[in-house]
Amino acid sequence: MPIHNSEIANIFYDVAAFLEIDGANPFRIRAYRGAARTISSLSGSVVDRIAQGHDLTEIPGIGRDLAHKIEIIVETGSLPMLKELESRLPPGLKDIMRLSGVGPKKAAALYKELGIKNLEGLKKAAESGRIRELRNFGAKVEANILEEVNRGRKEGEGRSLLIKAEEYAEPLCRYLLKSKGVKKVVPAGSYRRRQETVGDLDILVTCKKGSNVMNDFTGYDDVRKVVSQGKTRSTVILRSGLQVDLRVVPEVSYGAALHYFTGSKPHNIAIRKIGLNKGYKINEYGVFKNDKRIAGRTEEEVYETVGLPYIEPELREDRGEIREAQQGTLPELIRIEDLQGDLHTHTDETDGRDTLEEMAQAAQERGYSYLAVTDHSQQVSVAKGLDEDRLLKQIDAIDRLNDSLKGLTLLKGIEVDILKDGSLDLPDRVLKRLDIRVCSVHSYFKLSAKEQTERILKAMDNPLFNVLGHPSGRLIQSREAYDLDMERIMEGAKERGCFLELNSQPDRMDLRDVHLKRAREIGVLISISTDAHWSKNLDWIRFGVGQARRGWLSSADVINTRSLTGLRKLLKR
Template sequence: MHNAEIARRFHELADLLEIQDANEFRVRAYRNAASIVEGSSRPIESMVADGEDLTAIRGIGDDLAGKIEELVKTGNLPQLQELQGEVPEQLTELMRLDQLGPKRTRAIYDALGIGSLEELEKAAEEGRIRELSGFGPKTERKIADEVARLSEREDQRILLGEAEQVAGPLVRYLDELDEVSRIEVAGSYRRRRDTVGDLDILVACDDSGPVMERFTSHPEVAEVASQGKTRATVHLKSGLQVDLRVVKTASFGAALHYFTGSKAHNVAIRKMAVERKLKVNEYGVYRGRKRIAGETEEEVFEQVGLPWIPPELRENRGEIEAAQGDRLPDLVQEKDIRGDLHLHTSATDGRNDLREMAEEAKRLGYEYIAITDHSKRLAMAKGLDARRLRQQMEEIDELNDGLDGIRVLKGIEVDILEDGRLDLPDDVLDELDLTVCSVHSKFDLSRKKQTERVLRAMDNPRCNILGHPTGRLINRREAYRIDLEAIVEAAAERGCCLELNAQPSRLDLSGRYAGMLRDAGVPGVVSTDAHAVDHLNFMHLGVAQARRGWMEKKHLLNTRTLKQLQKMLAR
């Protein structure tokens, strides 16, 4: 049972308790447990298997530790099963909407008997929701709009970070076989798309029997949809589909290229092969009936006159032309990142203190970090006012005096208010090393008003970095309406940077928009938005989006030395 699944169960438990109007502290405890598990870079299942004390995880007490262990060992949570029997299951369907919290969901269900998204949409169209106490026409319209967007959303696509939790252990499990000589996860996972529909695992070996047997008998497999000598498809207990392909070593490179995709990229490569009177498929490159290449991807590309193209670029969006003209970018790598410029501590809604965050960053080899706790507008996160922020600055000075090998910069994630003002006075922001400015409220403003709001914030020379610029939460909340092209153009004029937030549920900016930054000459900043030491390990997900945007080391702010960084921050 992967961390994402454990977290889902605790989120559902909290939702059902809230529907029943249970004690808010119990509800909050389960939500915190879900957040902690979701953000852990270590597999909780492995910790349980190794007999580790889960109460050593900050925020997990004896009761929660016991429930997590029971869930991992048995696959069930008795309290959750009991609640699922007490609460109509239709309510869980309605709670997929951001506009409907547990209490509103219950109110709609009790008053109108609505038990599905289709019925909810119909009720909104008929104007029945606005008649309920606490709703009104505006809320009704938002509910209808969100139902429509939810129905258009890609089904069965999970976060890239969640897919990693499945793919990594599964690959290691199969790679334990002596018969396996090479193994890779292909598809959109290898291209590092922000969501993954299914997993495509490719194995090179001479004897496929043991591999097929081990794959289909994995304890997480719920159903074997199909199985042959060289391919099998299974559905895991989580619902994720995993496809396995077994090929000979001589064909592994060709198969890896074929199953990595994208489809548009593959079609373009096959067309180039035809022009050379060759045929490219998953088994190799052929001249007539003779296979002339295919053991490595490099061989496949060479036969059509191209250098190897990184998987992140294979979307047929100019990568082939760039390869032909020797203009492929030298893509940024995680090792190029010198520091993380968006971190939270226990002073607001983080789980670790200043020193713990700094020491973990030092262990990871960073040259610097910036502490950017929330500003006072986020009261739920215990946001800092001017007095508490200045107190934290003093604590950072003291920490730096006794800390070798890393520099802790003073920062804040300051809210952009509805009118574009920043949430703290200019005089206190002037004392900081950097400021991350973010939207955390009023997501429903019109495109014009939201754009003007952010532009006004960027007019303030203290705005160094625009945090998670589109505000999306993948599969949970759509990006707010904003003219990102105008924002990027303004950032270029004002010397402001835009963040590539590496939180698995954000990946904001995505690769598509990262490319927009690159083209406009606006520096990006890959940051983890870490709320715990474990979250520092999300950096690779943000780097992947930078790579999908064709970004090189020179295109990112936090690949610079500390001295270079400080110079660039001086707007």
């Protein structure tokens, strides 16, 4: 069983945690964390890279030592260095360190002074009042530890889907905007970068002197616990468990603060380094030269002082955007208004909720010039999938409706199942009568990567294959992607004139950002679609567009930015 990137990353995360407890050089620890993060965000598998003879040290943050350690992990499945650390330090210390308010230093002290090895021992020590005796610990720390242990998990832990974060962020921002003296309220962090999930919500506020916004924030109806409250920063936990950080800065610092709180952290560190080399200090209050503020009112100013053009939030992941900005080769990112239509939608004829007419009307309201109706095929019986007869009837119904529609064309389509042997779930004679075929895997998720890849490539051999629907099959936080050689799929699609879908369902977001970036490099075009099962779900397109921007896509990389005529040409293979 080949090692997945995430397994290599987890080993490095564990090494970093143990080194931290061990009191190792902080920069060495950072190197392991950085490598873990980089590896888990690669688009292709490290195993393949090694097999193809690629030099791992070309990956930023991976030097000779870490490259060698990766090779050992790939060969043997484990890392002797981690084994050695685990033999000296109890694995349970990692759980202790995950508690809010407990870091490596406290975990080390608890182990060394009191012999505490796991959460169970920690609980007993806290209950018997032994923890408060330790230097730098006290009654409050002890009480906090006990509360954390009893809860069983860290406050605010676990990531939320972007759509869930929106549900909380929007009313909270409206509420804060009404607070006296408040000028601007902007969600920053991974939310602004449109990451598919967010760990916590970072909200930036600018206001006049003497504003009461901090008290209004901690007094918000939905707050369950105030974790900390200061003049410029406060942290609360909402009743849903979502953690929210509020930062307040003066107007002159707005741009610097927004840049800082938008992150990502590696992007910020890289920008600050460039600043340092030019003799500037950059923090959330501005850009400083000899303690004099020279910029920071806008984000553009911050970038300008380090000699860069503005970089869109979705690109700020330190994945090459700074280098391309320096060279002036950043793409002009796609916007929602570039899209001419949606190419994957369902109606009440299968498992959708609205009629053909209702879906058409919703598309008109969005200003689309086309909408593809792509109900399920017969194989998906739980969704009342269409057989040949029912599909023919739907084709007729669409023809009739198109005669009466103004400004919108309904495209006759299907989401047809790719069967286990790589054939499609309906005969060519009926598929031929359609404008578009979205082809998806809904069964046999457990095939080996080789079998799954060949199954899909074989399906693509059929000249009627247009778009591979939700290509990886993952459901965020509930189902892993099936094993697949995505690189071969993308190259196969490119060779055959097929396209890959970016499915905008909030828990799919499939393809991932790193895959989209790779698709753009390979030159395979993308269909950004919602897979809407309800007319209201057409609005999910904002998630897809956010994800597409994170994948560096511009309007030219996407098929449904084309006019109807242009699109029809692309769909004819």
